[in-house]
Amino acid sequence: MNQPLQITTEVIAAVLAVWVGYKFITRSRRPNEDGFKFVYVNEDGSVRELTEDERAYLTTEFHPNDGARPYIKFHFNAKTPDKKVSGYIERRQVPSSVKIQ
Numbered sequence: 424m425n426q427p428l429q430i431t432t433e434v435i436a437a438v439l440a441v442w443v444g445y446k447f448i449t450r451s452r453r454p455n456e457d458g459f460k461f462v463y464v465n466e467d468g469s470v471r472e473l474t475e476d477e478r479a480y481l482t483t484e485f486h487p488n489d490g491a492r493p494y495i496k497f498h499f500n501a502k503t504p505d506k507k508v509s510g511y512i513e514r515r516q517v518p519s520s521v522k523i524q
Contacts, residue, residue: 448498451515458514462523464496466509470517471524481511 461481462470473481485492494503496512499521503510517523 449516452499453515453517453519456514456523458523460514461495461511462514462517464499464509464512464517466507468508468521469524470512470521473511477511 496510
């Protein structure tokens with residue numbers, strides 16, 4: 424009779440661990456700033472604001488299976504599917520020590 428309770432406790436602990444890890448990874452790394460929600464990380468690790476064309480591209484609605492949709496990096500050190508450092512990222516995921524040009 425204790426077996427179902429033990430499994431439930433283990434499942435709850437696993438789900439809680441995943442949730443805590445997700446919240447840690449996605450936490451904001453900058454104070455609130457004005458500006459567009461996304462920025463671009465260059466190949467050298469510097470970060471810049473987006474052009475008007477890039478902003479329009481990122482605000483366009485795409486089907487989830489559309490290969491032309493933009494790839495948004497999950498965190499600053501993440502690499503894109505083609506193993507590049509450069510790519511779009513949420514402004515709040517850029518470390519506060521990195522200046523956005």
